[in-house]
Amino acid sequence: MSVIKRKYICKKDEEERFGLTQSELKALLHALDQSLLVAIFDREGVYQYVNSKFCEVSQYGKRELLGKDQSILDSGCHSKKFLEKMWRTIISGNTWKGELRNRRKGGSFFWVGTTITPFLNGRKPDQYLMIQTDITKYKMAEERARYLTQYDPLTGIPNRTQFNDFLTHALAEAEKHQQSMAILVLDLDRFKMTNDRLGHTIGDQVLEMVAGRLRKCLREIDLVARMGGDEFAILLPDISKDQDLILLTERIFNTLEHPFQIESHEIMIKGSFGISSYPNDGEDAETLLKNAELAMYDAKKEGKGRARFYVPQLHKRLHQTLKIETALSHAIELEELELYYQPLVSLRTGEIVGMEALLRWDRPGIGLISPEEFIPIAEETGLILPIGEWVLKTACEQNRVWQGNGHVALTIAVNVSSLQFEQEDFVEMVALVIKETCLEAHSLKLEMTESLFLKNTERIIERLHRLKDMGLKLSIDDFGTGYSSLGYLKRFPIDSLKIDRSFINGIAENEDDAVLAKTIIALAHNLRLDVIAEGIETEEQLIFLQEHQCDIGQGYLFSRPVPSENAGTLLTKKSYRRKETKYW
Ligand code: C2E
Ligand code: MG
Numbered sequence: 001m002s003v004i005k006r007k008y009i010c011k012k013d014e015e016e017r018f019g020l021t022q023s024e025l026k027a028l029l030h031a032l033d034q035s036l037l038v039a040i041f042d043r044e045g046v047y048q049y050v051n052s053k054f055c056e057v058s059q060y061g062k063r064e065l066l067g068k069d070q071s072i073l074d075s076g077c078h079s080k081k082f083l084e085k086m087w088r089t090i091i092s093g094n095t096w097k098g099e100l101r102n103r104r105k106g107g108s109f110f111w112v113g114t115t116i117t118p119f120l121n122g123r124k125p126d127q128y129l130m131i132q133t134d135i136t137k138y139k140m141a142e143e144r145a146r147y148l149t150q151y152d153p154l155t156g157i158p159n160r161t162q163f164n165d166f167l168t169h170a171l172a173e174a175e176k177h178q179q180s181m182a183i184l185v186l187d188l189d190r191f192k193m194t195n196d197r198l199g200h201t202i203g204d205q206v207l208e209m210v211a212g213r214l215r216k217c218l219r220e221i222d223l224v225a226r227m228g229g230d231e232f233a234i235l236l237p238d239i240s241k242d243q244d245l246i247l248l249t250e251r252i253f254n255t256l257e258h259p260f261q262i263e264s265h266e267i268m269i270k271g272s273f274g275i276s277s278y279p280n281d282g283e284d285a286e287t288l289l290k291n292a293e294l295a296m297y298d299a300k301k302e303g304k305g306r307a308r309f310y311v312p313q314l315h316k317r318l319h320q321t322l323k324i325e326t327a328l329s330h331a332i333e334l335e336e337l338e339l340y341y342q343p344l345v346s347l348r349t350g351e352i353v354g355m356e357a358l359l360r361w362d363r364p365g366i367g368l369i370s371p372e373e374f375i376p377i378a379e380e381t382g383l384i385l386p387i388g389e390w391v392l393k394t395a396c397e398q399n400r401v402w403q404g405n406g407h408v409a410l411t412i413a414v415n416v417s418s419l420q421f422e423q424e425d426f427v428e429m430v431a432l433v434i435k436e437t438c439l440e441a442h443s444l445k446l447e448m449t450e451s452l453f454l455k456n457t458e459r460i461i462e463r464l465h466r467l468k469d470m471g472l473k474l475s476i477d478d479f480g481t482g483y484s485s486l487g488y489l490k491r492f493p494i495d496s497l498k499i500d501r502s503f504i505n506g507i508a509e510n511e512d513d514a515v516l517a518k519t520i521i522a523l524a525h526n527l528r529l530d531v532i533a534e535g536i537e538t539e540e541q542l543i544f545l546q547e548h549q550c551d552i553g554q555g556y557l558f559s560r561p562v563p564s565e566n567a568g569t570l571l572t573k574k575s576y577r578r579k580e581t582k583y584w
């Protein structure tokens with residue numbers, strides 16, 4: 001019989017002393033066995049009693065433990081000082097409480113929250129009762145949490161926090177030893193598209209592989225971290241010559257050149273790099289990182305797959321962008337926005353069948369600003385959402401006016417940015433605008449760029465179907481500039497595609513453009529899609545497109561985009577088909 005039972009259970013008078021019956025005691029012991037590790041050891045630390053929970057957690061049998069020294073479970077993790085203090089406490093008759101990391105028979109570790117109480121038998125304690133709870137799970141979660149504050153769980157490399165700590169430390173060292181250093185910020189280009197097209201599992205693998213490749217091409221003293229999403233940062237301490245920095249940057253750059261082979265996919269990844277150096281481009285961590293990021297954004301703007309060194313002028317440019325941003329945020333309320341309209345002409349009949357609404361910003365003191373300049377900023381800041389809604393409303397109202405004037409079949413084409421389309425309530429917003437403006441849905445055509453379709457997620461397809469079911473017309477804008485194949489378009493409920501004007505530009509002279517345009521028209525017709533050609537400027541281009549049965553044309557040859565009153569006048573002309581023109 002165990003020590004506990006011998007000591008406390010057997011005698012009837014003991015029963016009375018504890019106020020417990022035999023069966024209650026049994027239940028109590030059973031409960032203890034379920035939840036707590038209990039052991040009794042003597043003053044030498046030799047086990048005299050262990051309960052079943054103790055055996056279960058430590059993986060030792062009772063016999064393997066009884067009579068053995070406590071150190072059998074020692075993990076070697078606690079310092080001599082720690083253990084000495086524990087023993088001093090209990091030998092002097094006090095209770096010790098703390099956490100112990102022990103080793104199981106199988107070698108793995110477990111954590112126990114521990115209370116050791118001495119049995120005071122006269123002067124000196126000769127036995128100790130140890131009660132423990134298994135806190136391994138909690139400790140592991142705690143360790144994981146600690147790891148996560150320092151490392152990126154996906155790639156296993158340091159995260160932003162650790163990067164910042166290292167950077168601060170490295171800067172102090174550089175200052176002390178009068179050394180230069182650099183940081184490089186890398187953002188993968190179009191990574192979101194890879195993610196959307198191939199799924200997150202593959203996207204994650206790409207990130208892991210990028211981290212691996214970056215690590216491989218760095219020196220021992222360099223540090224690469226994942227700053228979040230598809231952004232990485234590299235710390236390059238002790239770089240004294242510009243030449244070394246350029247060489248190292250080239251190596252990092254080249255490491256991404258080779259395609260990433262994942263499952264059956266061969267993925268090409270490019271990155272935009274921004275570089276800043278200490279002490280020239282900043283003397284503290286925050287400034288250096290900010291400047292490297294600024295240079296990286298500049299590299300992205302210039303076209304992808306580039307590296308840029310920080311130069312102070314970048315701040316000026318950023319400042320300008322900020323100014324545009326602030327002014328743009330007030331543009332709607334100050335009524336500085338205006339819609340211009342450009343006719344869409346049937347190439348068969350010469351009649352205006354629609355108008356495309358094109359946004360203009362009349363900025364006081366500056367004049368008309370092209371959408372190409374401010375729409376990217378509006379997209380970056382989210383201002384495109386209220387602006388886009390205003391455009392849609394204004395264009396629909398305008399079309400109602402024109403239809404009321406007798407142009408009943410006129411379609412209004414409105415450009416929609418991906419960001420707008422991806423809003424949860426986009427379809428509802430369009431439905432409301434149609435309802436409020438009393439426009440028939442089939443008189444509204446939404447133009448979306450190819451990049452949206454490349455995402456090809458269920459959500460996007462479902463949304464397109466809902467718009468289509470409402471009766472709207474849907475068109476792909478700037479077709480040919482992305483990577484979509486025509487076959488791919490079968491999945492989308494669209495009505496038309498618009499060949500990008502860069503192809504139309506060359507059709508009369510450039511054989512490649514001509515072949516491309518012809519092929520797009522023929523294949524699109526096969527898919528029962530209407531084809532629109534934008535940017536028609538010359539008669540030759542028009543004739544070519546007519547010969548190849550392009551359905552609709554748009555371009556300076558017919559009219560530039562004009563304010564609504566002028567567009568109204570164009571409509572009253574009814575047709576571009578005049579007797580004297582040879583092309584109709
Ligand atoms: P887009 O939708 O492809 O519009 C056609 C652009 O080509 C217009 O430029 C138009 O003025 C121009 N264009 C038309 N015919 C010719 C031509 O014969 N030759 C040349 N060289 N250009 C021609 P715009 O108005 O500057 O608009 C540029 C882009 O800005 C639009 O391209 C569209 O993507 C975007 N955009 C315009 N308005 C809006 C809007 O309300 N919302 C959104 N999200 N984007 C808009
Ligand atoms: Mg358009």
Ligand code: MG
Binds near residue numbers: 501534
């Ligand atoms: Mg276009």
